[in-house]
Amino acid sequence: MDKKPIYVTMPTLAPRQEVDQLLDGVWESGIMTHNGPLVQRFEKEVCSFLKVPQMVSCCNGTIALQMAIKAIEKKGEIITSPFTFIATISSIMWEHCTPVFVDIDPDTLNIDPSKIEEKITCHTVAIMPVHVFGNACQIDEIDAIARKHNLKVIYDAAHAVGVNYKGKSIMEYGDISCTSFHATKMLNTAEGGGIFTLDKNIDAKLRRIRFFGFENHADIVEDGFNGKMTEVHAAVGLANLKYLSDALQDRKLKYARYKEILSQNPELRFQKITSDCNCSYFPVIFKDEATTLRVIESLQKGNIFPRRYFYPSVNTFTHLVPYVPMPVSEDIASRILCLPLHIRMTMDDVEQIAESVCNILNKLTHSVR
Numbered sequence: 001m002d003k004k005p006i007y008v009t010m011p012t013l014a015p016r017q018e019v020d021q022l023l024d025g026v027w028e029s030g031i032m033t034h035n036g037p038l039v040q041r042f043e044k045e046v047c048s049f050l051k052v053p054q055m056v057s058c059c060n061g062t063i064a065l066q067m068a069i070k071a072i073e074k075k076g077e078i079i080t081s082p083f084t085f086i087a088t089i090s091s092i093m094w095e096h097c098t099p100v101f102v103d104i105d106p107d108t109l110n111i112d113p114s115k116i117e118e119k120i121t122c123h124t125v126a127i128m129p130v131h132v133f134g135n136a137c138q139i140d141e142i143d144a145i146a147r148k149h150n151l152k153v154i155y156d157a158a159h160a161v162g163v164n165y166k167g168k169s170i171m172e173y174g175d176i177s178c179t180s181f182h183a184t185k186m187l188n189t190a191e192g193g194g195i196f197t198l199d200k201n202i203d204a205k206l207r208r209i210r211f212f213g214f215e216n217h218a219d220i221v222e223d224g225f226n227g228k229m230t231e232v233h234a235a236v237g238l239a240n241l242k243y244l245s246d247a248l249q250d251r252k253l254k255y256a257r258y259k260e261i262l263s264q265n266p267e268l269r270f271q272k273i274t275s276d277c278n279c280s281y282f283p284v285i286f287k288d289e290a291t292t293l294r295v296i297e298s299l300q301k302g303n304i305f306p307r308r309y310f311y312p313s314v315n316t317f318t319h320l321v322p323y324v325p326m327p328v329s330e331d332i333a334s335r336i337l338c339l340p341l342h343i344r345m346t347m348d349d350v351e352q353i354a355e356s357v358c359n360i361l362n363k364l365t366h367s368v369r
């Protein structure tokens with residue numbers, strides 16, 4: 001019999017009956033959406049888990065970014081990373097702003113703060129860095145540049161639930177931080193997003209933007225749209241939230257085991273991560289693209305499905321943006337692979353995958369001799 005496939009990730013899901021219990025209340029009340037009781041409870045419980053004062057939930061992480069851009073009320077150039085998922089860029093463009101890329105640091109895989117200032121023009125309105133794979137950006141440097149040039153900072157924290165920086169949640173940094181509760185993320189509501197700000201006025205504005213721009217169901221006071229999370233999604237999120245600590249712990253243990261085995265091969269490179277990273281992904285960087293493709297091919301033969309996050313570098317999507325070379329991002333994108341990492345895998349799976357990668361690399365080395 002074929003081995004069960006192992007995907008790059010799978011959702012952490014609470015037992016069905018725990019979701020069903022919450023859904024019983026939804027069915028009984030008939031309240032399905034419009035900032036219902038479960039959405040409000042989900043927001044409160046996420047805040048208490050992360051120890052942050054407030055969060056506005058919404059329908060997905062892309063819309064979270066768009067709502068954040070709407071909330072800063074500025075149109076112009078937004079400086080961001082080319083090493084990210086397309087949603088970072090499309091959210092900027094849907095808000096009639098222009099993405100301006102700044103290359104990444106080859107070690108952290110996050111935007112390189114030393115290259116930001118040279119890209120600031122009189123049209124720059126904001127910086128949108130990405131905490132890639134849950135690894136905190138160089139927040140102090142970025143915030144200093146933003147203050148000096150009077151720019152807003154919106155963090156794309158789609159991967160960063162459970163990440164801390166200098167003893168507090170990473171969601172507390174910048175003017176606004178946006179996360180994703182997609183099925184593939186640390187905490188999932190199937191589809192969903194969350195927006196964090198310490199500014200009560202921005203928080204209130206985001207709530208109006210999420211609800212068509214209405215104030216008190218009467219006047220339209222914002223450029224809003226429908227960004228709401230439903231009660232059904234909030235029920236899934238509330239049930240899953242109880243297992244978030246376990247999921248975070250599980251990821252860290254498996255990440256450490258991968259690293260221990262794969263570090264034996266001097267050819268491999270790893271993302272340089274901060275100590276409070278959530279280890280939500282396990283990226284490994286090979287010496288070149290040909291090796292990366294051979295590893296993918298061999299793993300897939302064993303029903304193991306790693307993913308090329310993020311390939312290609314988004315500055316090369318010329319249907320969307322004019323090409324500007326980003327040598328570091330393009331190079332890393334061509335030879336990085338995220339290995340499977342999720343709660344449904346066993347530690348044996350991790351060990352077998354890591355050993356398979358080492359074996360494939362050994363074979364490749366000997367075949368070229």
Ligand code: T4K
Pocket residue numbers: 007008009010011060061062063084085087088130156158159180181182183184192193305307309
């Ligand atoms: N900013 C950043 C930096 C992001 O990475 C993302 C999203 C966003 C913003 C926007 O957030 P959202 O609008 O999505 O909330 C996935 C996700 O769709 C996307 O959320 C994520 N980043 C991106 C990095 O990855 P795919 O196309 O690679 O995922 P997919 O559907 O192939 O799933 C990967 C594996 O996960 C599958 O092989 C099996 C497993 N899976 C997937 C789904 C959808 C499940 O087990 N169950 C599922 O329901 O994009």
